[in-house]
Amino acid sequence: MNKRLNASRRALTGALIVALPVLANAQTAASSVPAAPPATREVQALPSLAPLVESVKGAVVNVDVQAKASGGYGQGENPFFDRFFGGGEGRGQRREPIRQGSGSGFIVDGRGLVLTNNHVVEDAVSIRVRLDDGRSFDAEIVGRDPLTDVALIRLKGKVDNLPTVKLGDSDAVRVGDWVVAIGNPFGLASSVSSGILSARARDIHAGPYDDFLQTDAAINPGNSGGPLFNLKGEVVGINTAIVGGGTGIGFAVPSNLVKALMPQLEKDGSVTRAWLGIGIQDLTQDLAKAMQLPVNEGAIVSQVNDNSPAGKAGMRADDVIVAIDGQKVESGGQLTRRVALKKPGSTSTLDVFRDGKRQALKVQLGTRPDLEGRSVRQRRGDEETEQSSKARVGVSLSNVDPRIVERTGLRSSQGALVTDVLPGSPAEKAQLEAGMVVVEVDRKPVQNAEELAKIIRKAPAGSTLLLRVEVPGSGRYLRALHIP
Numbered sequence: 057m058n059k060r061l062n063a064s065r066r067a068l069t070g071a072l073i074v075a076l077p078v079l080a081n082a083q084t085a086a087s088s089v090p091a092a093p094p095a096t097r098e099v100q101a102l103p104s105l106a107p108l109v110e111s112v113k114g115a116v117v118n119v120d121v122q123a124k125a126s127g128g129y130g131q132g133e134n135p136f137f138d139r140f141f142g143g144g145e146g147r148g149q150r151r152e153p154i155r156q157g158s159g160s161g162f163i164v165d166g167r168g169l170v171l172t173n174n175h176v177v178e179d180a181v182s183i184r185v186r187l188d189d190g191r192s193f194d195a196e197i198v199g200r201d202p203l204t205d206v207a208l209i210r211l212k213g214k215v216d217n218l219p220t221v222k223l224g225d226s227d228a229v230r231v232g233d234w235v236v237a238i239g240n241p242f243g244l245a246s247s248v249s250s251g252i253l254s255a256r257a258r259d260i261h262a263g264p265y266d267d268f269l270q271t272d273a274a275i276n277p278g279n280s281g282g283p284l285f286n287l288k289g290e291v292v293g294i295n296t297a298i299v300g301g302g303t304g305i306g307f308a309v310p311s312n313l314v315k316a317l318m319p320q321l322e323k324d325g326s327v328t329r330a331w332l333g334i335g336i337q338d339l340t341q342d343l344a345k346a347m348q349l350p351v352n353e354g355a356i357v358s359q360v361n362d363n364s365p366a367g368k369a370g371m372r373a374d375d376v377i378v379a380i381d382g383q384k385v386e387s388g389g390q391l392t393r394r395v396a397l398k399k400p401g402s403t404s405t406l407d408v409f410r411d412g413k414r415q416a417l418k419v420q421l422g423t424r425p426d427l428e429g430r431s432v433r434q435r436r437g438d439e440e441t442e443q444s445s446k447a448r449v450g451v452s453l454s455n456v457d458p459r460i461v462e463r464t465g466l467r468s469s470q471g472a473l474v475t476d477v478l479p480g481s482p483a484e485k486a487q488l489e490a491g492m493v494v495v496e497v498d499r500k501p502v503q504n505a506e507e508l509a510k511i512i513r514k515a516p517a518g519s520t521l522l523l524r525v526e527v528p529g530s531g532r533y534l535r536a537l538h539i540p
Contacts, residue, residue, distance in 0.1 A: 173294065173296055450480075457473070
């Protein structure tokens with residue numbers, strides 16, 4: 057056995073002796089190859105990311121949230137809506153009223169302003185923010201925009217010496233540039249991952265304003281709301297969505313869009329967008345040829361809504377919009393995003409092709425209605441009102457969805473829809489149930505959920521409210537709600 061082992065060692069030594077001259081020749085040959093171009097040398101000499109991470113990590117925070125599990129207005133999270141429009145598993149089962157969740161965020165202002173995702177803090181009852189240095193603060197929502205999934209929150213209490221990061225220029229980052237993601241994936245605080253920008257302007261059909269940056273930097277549940285940095289330590293995106301199945305594809309809201317929304321979020325608590333009132337589709341090469349147009353990019357007007365800003369300006373179906381206020385329009389989605397960032401009531405100039413001829417139309421932009429039913433349902437004061445009504449009598453409320461009126465035969469689209477009733481609460485004792493619509497209080501009509509919530513909040517302790525409720529497919533009944 058020892059002889060065989062020694063023979064093997066001699067063979068291995070011989071192999072190394074044979075390989076070494078070949079390696080030497082390869083090195084000699086390589087030395088004669090011209091130097092790599094600068095771009096290649098930069099990649100080969102990529103420095104450590106540690107200094108970058110150290111400079112920005114302190115401003116990245118964990119966002120721990122307690123939220124209403126059966127949101128008063130969320131269609132997909134409501135057993136009554138599930139009954140008519142389909143829903144997930146466990147329909148008809150009573151859920152816990154509060155859910156726990158966590159995400160990420162980052163401090164952008166020394167006053168304690170933190171950017172995160174709307175879906176992280178939506179329906180929050182309480183928010184706790186934890187910093188990398190061990191400090192923690194309660195926080196409140198300043199503003200939310202569900203259509204872009206951006207939210208701004210503020211730390212409560214005495215805040216000083218807060219680390220901050222800066223929003224960079226997302227238009228300047230190129231496909232192939234290195235990016236770094238920091239966040240709280242799966243509860244693992246201050247986790248760092250790196251990759252490149254994989255693509256720009258991705259539409260993942262999450263909303264009408266999709267314009268995501270795509271990256272292969274590892275983004276996982278819990279990273280939501282965290283920053284995506286360039287190598288200057290500037291935030292170029294808010295990490296928002298991932299493709300499931302461990303594919304390594306993540307998406308971030310571009311920082312330039314966030315910068316455009318922040319002033320409204322801080323001042324008003326929500327975002328108001330301009331609106332043309334048209335249906336649009338992308339102009340393709342085939343359509344351009346069929347319409348005998350000299351351009352291949354733009355937005356075709358498929359319809360013009362009655363009494364809309366575009367209709368009042370004389371826009372017609374089959375007009376092709378190729379620019380707005382001098383900015384080229386390459387697609388319908390791009391037009392939608394550019395109009396949305398303008399101020400309602402302002403006037404814009406649209407360059408259009410009509411019957412093959414280019415002309416300019418001036419349009420006074422309107423205010424975009426809540427077409428998806430996903431706008432911020434209440435401002436801060438009203439949100440407190442709704443929360444107090446649930447805390448006081450144990451009932452969650454929603455405005456009446458027109459689709460429910462159509463499908464269930466309700467007599468009116470006005471009123472407050474009961475979406476959840478807490479066990480043992482005054483609402484349950486009054487025999488209120490999910491699916492009922494409160495149409496009157498003390499024989500006075502109720503217009504919507506907000507109105508009923510305010511009545512409940514202001515009712516004196518010990519009083520009783522006489523409610524008239526409508527049960528879909530059954531009729532109207534009286535209920536007595538005792539106010540504790």
